[in-house]
Amino acid sequence: AQSVTQPDIHITVSEGASLELRCNYSYGATPYLFWYVQSPGQGLQLLLKYFSGDTLVQGIKGFEAEFKRSQSSFNLRKPSVHWSDAAEYFCAVGGYNNNDMRFGAGTRLTVKP
Amino acid sequence: NAGVMQNPRHLVRRRGQEARLRCSPMKGHSHVYWYRQLPEEGLKFMVYLQKENIIDESGMPKERFSAEFPKEGPSILRIQQVVRGDSAAYFCASSPIVGGLAYEQYFGPGTRLTVT
Numbered sequence: 001a002q003s004v005t006q007p008d009i010h011i012t013v014s015e016g017a018s019l020e021l022r023c024n025y026s027y028g029a030t031p032y033l034f035w036y037v038q039s040p041g042q043g044l045q046l047l048l049k050y051f052s053g054d055t056l057v058q059g060i061k062g063f064e065a066e067f068k069r070s071q072s073s074f075n076l077r078k079p080s081v082h083w084s085d086a087a088e089y090f091c092a093v094g095g096y097n098n099n100d101m102r103f104g105a106g107t108r109l110t111v112k113p
Numbered sequence: 114n115a116g117v118m119q120n121p122r123h124l125v126r127r128r129g130q131e132a133r134l135r136c137s138p139m140k141g142h143s144h145v146y147w148y149r150q151l152p153e154e155g156l157k158f159m160v161y162l163q164k165e166n167i168i169d170e171s172g173m174p175k176e177r178f179s180a181e182f183p184k185e186g187p188s189i190l191r192i193q194q195v196v197r198g199d200s201a202a203y204f205c206a207s208s209p210i211v212g213g214l215a216y217e218q219y220f221g222p223g224t225r226l227t228v229t
Contacts, residue, residue: 043204043220105155
């Protein structure tokens with residue numbers, strides 16, 4: 001069965017510092033991978049997705065993620081964090097028909113001034 | 114193009130009452146998913162529906178919970194005889210079909226159910 005692990009429950013970074021959020025997945029076939037962001041009291045917004053092709057994908061708000069098949073990872077990065085990036089981030093993996101998408105438990109990002 | 118709409122945004126029910134949560138997918142989307150998010154936890158898949166069909170309900174509790182997506186109108190998640198443990202945020206998502214494949218899911222703002 002597919003699963004997603006986000007090893008870091010909570011991360012704190014200083015504004016302007018770089019960010020990397022980890023995501024490891026388990027999936028028996030070619031995965032479709034996603035990163036979503038959730039602000040307090042809000043729904044989830046899609047940051048970026050990987051279906052195929054270039055393993056480095058660009059998303060909104062300056063985020064990018066790299067798919068590494070050998071490591072079963074899809075880590076999210078941002079070179080310089082802004083205070084407005086404070087939120088909960090979810091990694092998700094889905095399959096061919098997307099009806100079996102599973103989410104990680106999330107990583108809460110706190111940004112220090 | 115309006116996004117995924119959910120109502121109500123907040124719902125308070127007493128133990129034993131019924132809760133009905135509604136979800137209108139984005140225009141052109143024919144697939145709907147329901148998730149539950151408990152405090153300090155991630156999203157747990159509940160059910161996946163197409164119009165008039167339940168495709169996968171493997172995440173749905175066997176009792177008291179049901180879901181439908183009729184030909185006309187919104188998708189409904191129904192919880193009968195609610196208990197305090199049902200208190201959570203319930204999110205609906207929809208996805209388009211492109212070339213026969215379902216792609217990324219777009220989420221609604223959620224319904225926060227509180228059972229007193």
